[in-house]
Amino acid sequence: MHLGYDAVLFVIMILSRHTFVQGYSPEYGAGVAENIDIRSQSGELQDEHDSSAAMLLHAVNGQSVTLAADPPRKSNGLTDVVQWDNYTLFLHDQRMFVYSGEFHTFRLPVPDLWLDIFQKMVAAGLNAVSIYIHWGLTNPAPGVFDFEDWRALQPIFDAAKLAGIFVILRPGPYINAETTAGGLALWATSLVEGDVRVNTTSWNAAYQPYAAHIIESVKPNQVTEGGPILLVQIDNEYSQTPEINAEYFADLEEQYRSNGVVVPFDSVIDFDAGRTYNDPGERLNFINGTGAPDIYGLDDYPNHFNCTNGSMWNPIQTNYHTYHTVNDPTRPFYMPEFQGGSHDYWGGPGYDACRARIGPDFEDVFYKNNWAANVRMHSVYMFYGGTNWGGINYPGAYTSYDYSAAIKETRVLWAKYDEMKRQALFLRSSPQFRKTDWIGDTQAGPAAIPGVTITSLSLPHTNTSTTDGADSGSETFATYLRNPDTGTGFLVARHANASALGTVRFRVRLPSNSNSNSNGGGTLDLPRTFDAIALDGRQSKLVMTDYAFGRTGRVLYTTAAVFFAGTVGARDVLFLTGDAGQAHEAALVLTGTGGRRASSAYVSYIDTPEATTVTVRAGFAGGLVTVWDSDEQLVLFADPVTAATFWAPAIRSPTAGTVPGLESYWQFGTNATVLVGGPYLVRNATVSGGTLALRGDLNASVPLTIVAPPEVRAVTWNGERVEVEGDGRGVLRGKLTLSEVVRGVEVPTLGGWRYADSLPEVKAGFDDSDWVVADHTSTNITQGMLFGDGRVLYGCDYGFCENNILWRGHFDATGAETAANLSINGGTGMDSSVWVIVLLDADGTAPLVAFAASVWINDVFIDSVTANTAAGDANALFPFPNGSVIAGQDNVVTVLQDHMGNDEGTNQKSDRGIRGFELVGGVGKFSTWKVQGKLGGYENFPDRVRGGLNEGGLYGERLGWHLPSFPISDSDWTPRALSDGLPNGKAGVGFFVTTFALDVPKGVDAAMSFQFNLEQGLAAYRALLFVNGWKFGKRAADYGPQTRFPVPPGILDYNGNK
Secondary structure, eight states: OEEOOOOSSEEEEEOOOOOOOSOOOOOSSOOOGGGSOOOOSOOOOOOTTTOHHHHHTTEETTEEOOOOOOOOOBOOSSOSSEEEOSSOEEETTEEEOEEEEEEOGGGSOOGGGHHHHHHHHHHTTOOEEEEEOOHHHHOOBTTBOOOSGGGOSHHHHHHHHHHTOEEEEEOOSOOOTTBGGGGOOHHHHHHSOSOSSSSOHHHHHHHHHHHHHHHHHHGGGBGGGTOSEEEEEOSOSOOOOSHHHHHHHHHHHHHHHHTTOOOOSTTTOOOTTOEEEEESSSOOTTSSSTTOOSEEEEOBOTTTTOOSOTTOOOOOOOOHHHHHHHHOTTSOEEEEEEESOOOOOTTSOOHHHHHHHSSHHHIIIIIHHHHHTTEEEEEEEEEEOOBOOTTOBOTTOOSBOOTTOSBOTTSOBOHHHHHHHHHHHHHHHOGGGGSOEEEEESTTOTTOSTTOEEEEEOOTTOOSSSOTTOSOOTTEEEEEEEOTTTOOEEEEEEESSTTOOSOEEEEEEEEOSOSOOTTOTTEEEEOSSSSOEEEOTTOEEEEEEEEEETTTEEEEEESSEEEEEEEETTEEEEEEEOOTTSOEEEEEEOOOSSOEEOOOTTEEEEEOSSOEEEEEOTTOOOSEEEEEEOSSEEEEEEOHHHHTTEEOOEEOOOOTTOOTTOTTSBTTTBOEEOEEESOSEEEEEEEETTEEEEEEEOSSOEEEEEEOOTTOOEEEETTEEEOEEEOSSSEEEEEEOOOHHHHTOOOOOOOOOEEEEOOGGGSTTOOOTTSEEOOOSOOSSSSOOSBSSSOOEEGGGGTOOSSOEEEEEEEEOOSOOOEEEEEEEOOBSSOSSTTGGGOOOTTSOOOOOBOEEEEEETTEEEEEEEOOSTTSEEEEEEEOOTTOSOTTSEEEEEEEEOOOOOOOTTOOSOOOEEEEEEEESSSOOOOEEEEEOSTTHHHHOSOTTTOTTSOOSOHHHHTTTTSTTSOOOTTTOEEOOGGGOSGGGOSOEEEEEOOOOOOOOTTOOOOEEEEEOOTTOSOSOEEEEEETTEEEEEEETTTOOOOEEEEOBTTBOTTOOO
């Protein structure tokens, strides 16, 4: 959809008048798994201590491995469902590596799409989702609460439970999230006396009713009640000093406890889901002392938020492990937020640049560095970003909150999602990795790890690393971890220089339980069959020894990555992966009868009494190779791109170990799975009566490869039978064909525009008698007025806290007045909080992107301004044009100001409005100031469906022109091409409206966006995009960068015919 504009300042569009779709039920594979009776012969629940393969490692070839006793678990005695030690959480007595991603449901205000995101997260192997709840959206006015429709909490918990994903709930009241005021209720920024987030009567009275509503929703949905809520975070990123801050945390925790919620963590917490806190860096806040939570965590965004230089990464933090063991040694290492992308800012380079800077290679290097530090609770911010619709955003963010996350704003998957899946499925498959001791790293030198030696080698004819053969590993940074129970070893290796793009080759000597060693028992010199392990730029390697898979499968070592390991039917299955341009090897104990080996010239085998060493040579063409296929084992190898086309959906298969209420959850409800290769997405799978029923999505016709129990003979895809051929051992092959209806989706051309003026406030005779008189002489907002006559002109003090606000200053003219001196504040495109330092342009200067304001004297336009100070003020003198002031009469200065949102950090009580006013010339003064924002203000706004942040104070908004129910009459609306802009090229506000029909076939999830053309270049106009009443776009054309505005189904009516 292409739209063009050349309006001078503001243009408002209503682009559809279909009836708002309250519910949207996608038919692209979202099946209801619990309604299907599943019978499977595999997947009995076991933890790592019950696994036969793990037990084998306790005595490999007669070598005894002493089991290390677990440290004492912590519990408050009220529940043992959730416990922890210094390694991990325990849930229902099982160790749990929490691998989570952030998703804000309020940024996707279509509840029926939440399951889509949850299913995609689970399909990637994640077991938890971190979710902020927005106080300001659910409590729009004092004493008014709205937890209905897209603000409801129960649909979140129900969808999470259906998908099989745990919830880390983060209800604030302060959340940050690049949202206005950090998620605080905006009325509180005006009504609370003094500071917020401190132990004062005024602040407590503001947030405690909201917290009470959260508590009532959380109590029945905790894991102790069979619900999905695993953890609850108290507030967000705060300093423990001064004491009044810590006392606020303690009061908030006490409110949870005193309202009957059982607590599994320490003595000051009250959620049996667990109370957590995230420190904004290594700042030692709330580890101990007043307000300290059960689980401490720290956030980190090592590449910060400037996407202008994609070729450079910031250095990797190497002291995480030390920080944790010194300061918090008895609890698991938790990162509640680790960088999953970056928000972009007004005037920024756009999200394509952010994807290049913080893409799949960033995940590969930085996330595995966290693993190496023994982080065992890890949440990526964001996994799906969504949209800053309405006035949700803070000043530094524009409409798109794509965040360059693993799932795009359009809900489309890309390469970053693939890398997350490769990581998360390894973690899901590897219980040995949940409990590891940090043995050492090479920060002090290549021989600094006890029992481990790293030797870097140069590439032929290059200078990319150290001299060939030298006993040096300075080009390679490695960390060694070992499971104290099984002896499984994990070497995490990367470039010492995170930004290095060249290739390093290294050899390594590792401890091992194996007797088959070139260097004698107890060590392995790797690799064995080629000269060195290759480590490309911006790549990590995980070399493992003494690894177990399935029931009895054993890997003596592998330089290839494990994509999947487990049991399918009666067979142990191992799926290895590695770059086609590199050599890989693994020593495997191959078992079973009727075994078949790969016939590829790039795959070779060396058999010894202990194991078979399998080598995949560099230059492998890619694709899937069957390394070993017997009645007991299946070993596969593929390049990373091919591996990412495979899925391992959990199949409900209740056993004696299934936790009631968690039947859909991997590890706790089922360990039954199949491997499915080819589709764009596999959402879920069931097995019944020899039929494997798959539900998922396609974006192309693809070959289908399935690894299933041998009893499976038939396959369906979204209910349709698929022709497959089997090999008798459970591998089936077929083809999935993309429906022709997908290719037939047509996007309409937008035309037939009609126009109406939306700025009558500057016309003679406009009646503002019903506007609010702005006559306060005091304010609770932190920043005071700069100049004036004592009156305070801050919009939120009068009930108008968001979006466009209009001011009208009346004065009786003497004729001597020559100008108005005004200071207007609507927020800058950078935040004045802690993130300012990272919002710098390439030349080190701050981007001066800001709100805009326009000023008229009577009906004569004077000028438009943007902020010209770091505080977000536009200080300017507005000269009155000749003849514009009428002596002896009431004259009006009209100010139309944009509102970029309130700041985060310490300046949530932002001074949006007019900070200074005076007439220049003569002795006249403003007699009256009137103000108008959204209709009804925060107390009485009428549109309760879309909520209090959707609209502003423009005339058309106040009359509901943007709503689909508003009648567009021929007499009041003039046909006018959108590309013609406003009449006569004058500054003003115009509404353009059109309707269009969509006819998207059932079963098609089409990602649709509205695209602005760039024919006008950086024209100075701002445009708001309303779709069926929802403001899903705000464009500042002279700043950018956003020109494409996605709108999801449920906001768009996919089958509207008006």
